[in-house]
Amino acid sequence: MRAVFGLVxxxxxGLAGFAAYMVKSRMDAYEAQLAQARAAQSRIVDTVDVFVxxxxxxxxxxxxxxxxxxxxxxxxxxxxxxFTDAAALFPEGDEQRTILRTMDKNEAILAVKVTEPGQxxxxxxxxxxxxxxxxxxxxxxxxxxxxxxxxxxxxxxxxGNTGRAALEGSSRGEIxxxxxxxxxxxxxxxxxxxxxxxxTVARTVTVAVRPQQVAALAQAQSTGRLSLSLVGAGDTTVxxxxxxxxxxxxxxxxxxxxxxxxxxxxxxxxxxxGSEVVEIPIPCTN
Numbered sequence: 311m312r313a314v315f316g317l318v319x320x321x322x323x324g325l326a327g328f329a330a331y332m333v334k335s336r337m338d339a340y341e342a343q344l345a346q347a348r349a350a351q352s353r354i355v356d357t358v359d360v361f362v363x364x365x366x367x368x369x370x371x372x373x374x375x376x377x378x379x380x381x382x383x384x385x386x387x388x389x390x391x392x393f394t395d396a397a398a399l400f401p402e403g404d405e406q407r408t409i410l411r412t413m414d415k416n417e418a419i420l421a422v423k424v425t426e427p428g429q430x431x432x433x434x435x436x437x438x439x440x441x442x443x444x445x446x447x448x449x450x451x452x453x454x455x456x457x458x459x460x461x462x463x464x465x466x467x468x469x470g471n472t473g474r475a476a477l478e479g480s481s482r483g484e485i486x487x488x489x490x491x492x493x494x495x496x497x498x499x500x501x502x503x504x505x506x507x508x509x510t511v512a513r514t515v516t517v518a519v520r521p522q523q524v525a526a527l528a529q530a531q532s533t534g535r536l537s538l539s540l541v542g543a544g545d546t547t548v549x550x551x552x553x554x555x556x557x558x559x560x561x562x563x564x565x566x567x568x569x570x571x572x573x574x575x576x577x578x579x580x581x582x583x584g585s586e587v588v589e590i591p592i593p594c595t596n
Contacts, residue, residue: 360383361379362418363377364376364415369412372409373419378399407425408435436460436496442521443516443517445514445515446527448514448536453511454540456510456511461494462494466517468487468489468534468535469535486554487554488549488553495515499514577592
């Protein structure tokens with residue numbers, strides 16, 4: 311009897327140990343799964359629906375609902391000017407937006423790349439509030455060999471004769487002066503598209519400037535020659551005042567004006583000899 315009791319006791323202790331082992335294994339597995347779930351939860355990024363191009367969109371095309379689709383976009387990396395609401399991108403009515411810049415497939419639709427509803431892709435859509443369009447005549451030399459594109463920025467230089475040489479009594483010749491910096495181009499010839507096949511020499515470029523700058527450019531263009539200098543895409547430096555004339559270009563120093571010479575004071579007396587008046591020099595006295 312005692313042997314049976316001992317055997318039952320040993321079996322019971324073994325079963326209890328096995329049960330405890332199984333419970334501990336289950337708890338460890340549960341804790342591991344819970345840790346994995348928490349790690350996955352921490353990696354979840356808040357997203358928002360953003361409309362992207364469903365095909366390559368070219369300049370001047372009308373934007374329709376069939377050309378876009380909504381995708382999940384990280385909320386923390388949302389580009390400025392995206393459309394998250396279909397009603398904002400396609401307002402009620404038949405007025406469609408027009409493509410201003412070429413967009414590849416899956417590229418986000420941005421406000422700067424499309425016009426307002428019902429607006430054409432002309433230069434008026436590129437001119438900001440308070441700005442005016444002004445055309446500048448160019449050639450292969452002054453127009454940077456045809457490498458200008460709408461959207462580029464240029465510095466404008468004026469070359470001419472100010473007439474200052476006559477006032478200064480010296481020969482300065484023509485001068486070249488920087489008159490405007492970082493001026494944006496909105497059109498080249500009659501095209502506002504930034505898609506131009508290769509380098510094309512233009513006859514005119516259209517810039518967007520303030521009314522005061524329009525007057526300055528018109529005066530400069532009528533009194534001299536304008537040349538454009540292309541500004542790099544990532545260049546944020548501001549050009550300082552620049553003026554070059556022939557003397558500074560060739561390193562010729564201005565001649566010093568001769569010092570005025572004092573004339574020797576001469577004193578005279580007048581005497582009359584008959585009908586003739588004669589001046590006779592005499593020593594000057596104080």
